[in-house]
Amino acid sequence: QKENGEWAIVGDPTEGALLTLAAKGGVDPLAWNQALPRVGEVPFSSERKRMTVVVNSQKKDGVPPNDAVVLTDIFAQTGALLMSMKGSPERVLDCCSHWLVDQKPQPLTDRERDRILTQNNHMAQDGLRVLGLAYRWIDTLPHDLEAAETQLVWVGLVGMLDAPRPEVRQAVKLCRQAGIHPVMITGDHPLTARAIATDLGIANGEAAVLGGQELATISDADLATKVHQVSVYARVAPEHKLRIVKTLQQQGGIIAMTGDGVNDAPALKQANIGIAMGITGTDVSQEASDMVLLDDNFASIVAATEEGRVVYDNIRRFVKYILGSNIGEVITIAASPILLPLGGVPLSPLQILWMNLVTDGVPALALAVEPAEPNTMNRPPHPPDESIFARGLGSYMIRIGIIFGIFTIVLMLWAYDYAQGNTVATGADPDRWKTMVFTSLCLAQMGHAIAVRSDTRLTIEMNPFGNPYLLGSVVLTTVLQLLLIYLPPLQTFFDTHPLSWFELSICFGFSSLIFVWVELEKLFLRWWSAKKEQG
Structure with missing residues (x-):
């Protein structure tokens, strides 16, 4: 929406960034939303790490002529319903059997999969939050939409820079001077998490990053020995956040936990001081927290x-x-x-x-x-x-x-x-x-x-x-x-x-x-x- 003559994101920053990208590409998101009604959806979750929507493409009256070409030519329309997916590149790629080459779906080989993942790693190392995009044409809406997330066509990668506020670096430095150990727990790619943590001073460039897969298999005793050595956790699930907080408390730590989502509520409740975001935070996270941060700023x-x-x-x-x-x-x-x-x-x-x-x-x-x-x-x-x-x-x-x-x-x-x-x-x-x-x-x-x-x-x-x-x-x-x-x-x-x-x-x-x-x-x-x- 417009505020003081300038466009401002209302809601999720990632969704806002994608809408901005579409607008820069000449696509009118509002016209598409009206002309292509959504008929099905599998929402994003921390376990799936992807989201799928299905829209009815039979009526394109409201879509501008140039945009309609995207559906018929570039995406090679072969069905009445368009299933589109975005999410973690690894998870989206697992659902794909083809990739888009010269506006035509081609079989996706192991070599191409490795090349895509390599490119994903390069973008993540630059501190970008990377999403994978894919689509598939279907004739009818399946009863189990999640089971139909197969045989998709890979479109490409989108990188977004979630730039930290300038004052955060100084705030992290002050934390360390004050004997406070800042820890990053994120659902982002490990390379992205390490790059951002290095930029902010939370960790150095060679610091170990503990991923969600390792957290799921590591024992409590091993986690207790590593928890004071690790400052960055990536690709974590909600239960992992809760487990990290409990382990730190068992080691005698006084934990302040920040979060904004529904899935953060258990960890916010467990922490000694739960801090919810006042702007982007959900009602559930704010109810579970002890304090609400009105400006969503770590420096505060x-x-x-x-x-x-x-x-x-x-x-x-x-x-x-x-x-x-x-x-x-x-x-x-x-x-x-x-x-x-x-x-x-x-x-x-x-x-x-x-x-x-x-x-x-x-x-x-x-x-x-x-x-x-x-x-x-x-x-x-x-x-x-x-x-x-x-x-x-x-x-x-x-x-x-x-x-x-x-x-x-x-x-x-x-x-x-x-x-x-x-x-x-x-x-x-x-x-x-x-x-x-x-x-x-x-x-x-x-x-x-x-x-x-x-x-x-x-x-x-x-x-x-x-x-x-x-x-x-x-x-x-x-x-x-x-x-x-x-x-x-x-x-x-x-x-x-x-x-x-x-x-x-x-x-x-x-x-x-x-x-x-x-x-x-x-x-x-x-x-x-x-x-x-x-x-």
């Missing part, structure tokens, strides 16, 4: 994989920041009645609520939209059953929480003595040490939020504007914290006291220590990793 799957890794990394980053800071706050509050005279507590309930809602919540939400790190697709996938606290996150929270608490307790003890001893001389409120502790806790979390943007890269190595939401939240939260200290209405409401510039600088200095500590940890881990690689 890789992009979704990267996005999923970013989301999971940001969830861990969110947890790391929230719980690491909260553990430090709990340690500080729990230690104050023990360490201070008269069981003093530095924070009021309203101040604790402020920290949980504002200084914890706002930067944490900004961390949830942190962009992808450069190595996101340069590392293997993590086990799907791992804990959220795996790979050092749990120990990090406890370690940073303790360090957080120690720094704040040191400040608290100094500020308490300083405030009590300085009150007489300055006339300042003796409880302003609580405001110093409260401010230090809030500001320290801002430094912590900036430091946890990356597990490996230092803050100075990162673009400070890479996450503008985090930068804005840190600035906003810091300004709000200063307003709590110096704005009289907020002072009264939150029970805070104005701090001198010296006292405020002490708060900023102590709060920056947690940022420095996290950055030093990154340097240590970088040095340790380099030492292990050298060792």
Whole structure:
């Protein structure tokens, strides 16, 4: 059909390519469809790998004169019904006894069969999807049309280039970098499959291709040894796809399977993640899948994989920041009645609520939209059953929480003595040490939020504007914290006291220590990793 003034294929791309070929040859497909009604059909199946239709050729009134010559002269019409076949060249050739030479059927010898198959292999090696075409004239429609698929006249080969999208090569490369093993499972000729797989980077030119005939005879034990060595499967049947998926799962693989046909449904259902095509996919395949790809583009799957890794990394980053800071706050509050005279507590309930809602919540939400790190697709996938606290996150929270608490307790003890001893001389409120502790806790979390943007890269190595939401939240939260200290209405409401510039600088200095500590940890881990690689 026409879209925006240009012809576009609706339905199966192979059928669309054949219609385009007919139009280029001067044949009007629409006129033929109207003038030659279809009276019989044996549909294509993955087992037969061919399709046969029978049309009534007695009425050619609607066929253009030039096209009518094709039936009477070129195809040497000898019957009322035309049986035509297309499909796998090997399967179509098995049904033929003659071939068309100078518009006349001639006996098909073994030599000619070998020449046709050789030409088929040459076309397949160039990455073409090759179909064989044949026909036969019959007088009446047989009861068993499939049994009548014999004595056909071979017409020739048709090659179609199903060119991959340009972005697929880069997507395959990203898959390999990310520890994902792409596998091609197709019904195409093995040489075609190898050529396309080589072009895309799925396999090299000498890679082994496992065919459907071998899959049908190979044992489960042998398949289990080969399944990780083979990246291309050709001429496969639906049951072969299901068997490959099951074998890979038995080997501990997490399988994502793509498909668009009815026959793909069992494999899509068996896979850990079944992905159906949204444009060319059948309703059955879409119902059996876990996800529908709206643009039928493999690169979209890789992009979704990267996005999923970013989301999971940001969830861990969110947890790391929230719980690491909260553990430090709990340690500080729990230690104050023990360490201070008269069981003093530095924070009021309203101040604790402020920290949980504002200084914890706002930067944490900004961390949830942190962009992808450069190595996101340069590392293997993590086990799907791992804990959220795996790979050092749990120990990090406890370690940073303790360090957080120690720094704040040191400040608290100094500020308490300083405030009590300085009150007489300055006339300042003796409880302003609580405001110093409260401010230090809030500001320290801002430094912590900036430091946890990356597990490996230092803050100075990162673009400070890479996450503008985090930068804005840190600035906003810091300004709000200063307003709590110096704005009289907020002072009264939150029970805070104005701090001198010296006292405020002490708060900023102590709060920056947690940022420095996290950055030093990154340097240590970088040095340790380099030492292990050298060792």
